[in-house]
Amino acid sequence: MEFVGRSDSQVKVRGFRIELGEIDSVLAAHPSADFVTTVGTTGPAGNTILVAYVLPTVDARFDVRALREHVAAALPAHMVPTAFVELDAIPLTPAGKLDRRALPQPSFDNRPQSGRDANTPVEKMLAGLFAEVLRLDHVGVDDSFFALGGDSIMSIQLVSARKSGGLRSVTTRCLRTQDRRWAGRGRTVGG
Template sequence: AETLPEHMVPAVVAVLDRLPVTASGKLDLNALPAPEFSAVAEGRAPGTPREELLCSLFAEALGVERVGVDDSFFDLGGDSIVSIKLVTLAREAGLDVAPRDVFAHRTVASIAAAVKELAPAPAAGTADPDPQEPLITLDQEELDRFAEDWR
């Protein structure tokens, strides 16, 4: 970790007695054991309800038993695909998390401090803003100038 770029540092190192090989003597990738990421998650416990929620979402997305608030998403086996799963779970739980937040902040504590709650959806039966209402309004001079630009 001191000499390699961050993206090249392995998240887990597994020690094997010997590498599995095929009948032709080549490395048998299918016979390699799956990395054990759950042993890595030994960090500090959550201190706020948001941290507690994010710890459970990290654990669910990563398929590990427990996540501490200082554990890095990527050290626990996360990647870009799993980050999408985490973002989806967080949004369903009411947190405004984007994939870039996962990559930028990496830990539960950092993400919890950076993200906000999603605005609640309008209650059933309440009127939404008029869908016919224009997003912007232009006076006649602006409309004429706009029309001229398109000719």
């Protein structure tokens, strides 16, 4: 007998068991969404992340920020998808059901989350550490560690990496907020 996974649309993300249909219901209520499906998949760092696939309504603009805010207003942070993928069409099996295997792979390098690059030495170090631990090419100043797919185990790796990088502290506030500009206040590099 071979175990091939769960068949009830539940995944475990950051220690929480998540019913994917709950996320789909919230996303489907957004006026720009014609069709949605959310899946749990392996992220760049090897952990399970949530990816939402959205077919926008006719003439609707695919706005990741608006979709993310819509979900975040209704569900806890661990249920907000890490990536949102725009669909041109719904991939179907010959039987007319959703073909999950035909869904496109999400891209993690073109996230519109952050428009600001790191400027100060502390911001540059933190952004570099976030990118290293999350195995991403680029992380902006406004990107949230957890929203990018980070979890508690990775946060331990981040704390270890910051020690070797000479940064005195990385707090949970720094990981949870999307604004790390405060991190440079009262912190030193190399101290």
